[in-house]
Amino acid sequence: MWTTETLTHILTPTAIALGNFDGLHRGHRAVMDPILADPNLWATVVTFRPHPVEYFSGQPRALLTPLAEKQEILASWGVQQLVLLTFDRELAQLTPAAFFDEIIVQHLHAQRISVGFDFCFGRERQGNAELLQKLGQEAGITVTIIPECTVDGERISSSRVRELLLAGQPEQVQRLLGRPYELIGEVVRGQSLGHGLGFPTANLQLPARKFLPRQGVYCVEVTAERELQAQPGVMNLGYRPTVDGQTLTAEVHVLGWRGDLYGQRLRVALRHFLRPEQKFSGVSALKAQIHRDCQAAREYFQLPLEQLEPT
Template identity: 50%
Template sequence: MRVIFDPTQISRPTAIALGNFDGVHIGHRHVIAPILPSALSNHDQHLTSTVVSFSPHPQEFFSKQPRSLLAPFDEKVALLESLGVEQLVLLPFDADLAKLTAAEFMQQILIDSLQVELISVGFDFHFGQKRQGNITDLKNVWGDRLTVIPEQTMLLHDPTPIRISSSNIRVALAKGEVDLANALLGRPYNLVGKVVQGKQLGRTIGFPTANLDLPVQKCLPRDGVYAVQVSISSSPKPIFGVMNIGLRPTVNGDRRSVEVHLFDWQGDLYDQELNVDLVKFIRPEQKFASLDALKAQIQDDCQTALKHFAVSA
């Protein structure tokens, strides 16, 4: 998949899915599906399957505050590529783009720059200055070449359907509701990062951990302990384990860390990339009276995780 920042490098004409697509969740995949090469008719095979998004996120531009992301850049690229998208165009969201009217956005970006012939968007998509542009504006130009994906919901334990959205996934992660977040994503929420040198305190109590260096924009779930499944390039199969996210109050930690303890693993993990899938939230982070009490709790956490994996197998 090509990633395009320079409009002169775009492969044209295009079939586009337009939006932010943070997390590439189930709802996003419904929006992207109509423009994939496998979905295009013989008449449209000449079009380049393209996802058009923005960098930075518009909310980050207007708020001037860093925004955490469910899928930072590298993750988003990998997820879109796995779907079969041929091209990702990242429009620089700056003052010039923000002041374009809806009509100017359609003419300058969609028609002149991208040569869009086919569009897919979500039902609530807005664009242009002050979000004045809407589905009707797109429909007036592209007619039946516009696909509008209706609101996507999911019926889980509660009889009231829940909307599939990045916002609801964030709320679920903040509460430690991993099952809900994973259901809305259509895949396990994961943390991808390299193993870096830590304080090695886990070794002293018999639970060595791998400390993950994550992208600064990565949205972290609730502090606490999780059952996880880890993929490592040096291992032919995934490895089960437990992960702690938090400040490590028992040892007077002063900054948030992400540490993974792998079951049945021996070997050097430094500088290796770990892909950690969140499977189950076990408990919130807490401060213990002693290292022995912490060790006993970690043993219990490991047993809880192993029981969950055994039931799930």
């Protein structure tokens, strides 16, 4: 998939989906579908960098789908081009009509546009989906407005995905995304504390801007680029208070597997929240709880249980 931040390096003519698209949930997928229909147009997603909320607040914003992850998902959906519009003062000051003329018509050469029902654009969000459709009609451009998408009566939105992640409800998140929420990163060397306890773990270096779920212990499915394909495991996301941890870490133990994952890119799909992180009285109590966590994960994945080794 071609990715560009330069308006002069765009593959045209285009069919474009406009929006922020953080999370790439099932509602976003519905917005993409109309742009994939015409083989004579470049199926293009147009989004903003940084996120407008981040620009106006001046505060960094954690992302459900950092750029590399967004590129991967969009490509799997059949999107051919990703255009990252730099959201700066100049872009923020464009009127809706100027945004349409300068960006959509002159640079993107759009022949088809798809947006969500709540899409807003132009200075102070003065333009909405209906105005975009009117401008499109005047320019001979087809504009499709996707209505609100729901699952079992619940509106699908990135904000709701964030709320559910912070509540430790990955199953509900999967309903809205259409796939499990994943943490993706490189395995780096840690302090080997898990190995010393009899439960070797892979320490995951996550993207700095990745939105993290509730801290605690999860049942996960782990995929490595060379060694593993969707193997069940247990992940602890937190500060490891029992051993006086100082930094937030994601440690993954793959059930029933031993091997070297250092340097590999790991995908960790969240399946089920087991418990919040807690501080134990000592290492022995921590080891016993890790065993119970692994047993609970084995039950969740319907795997044979293991006997506890003598301590």
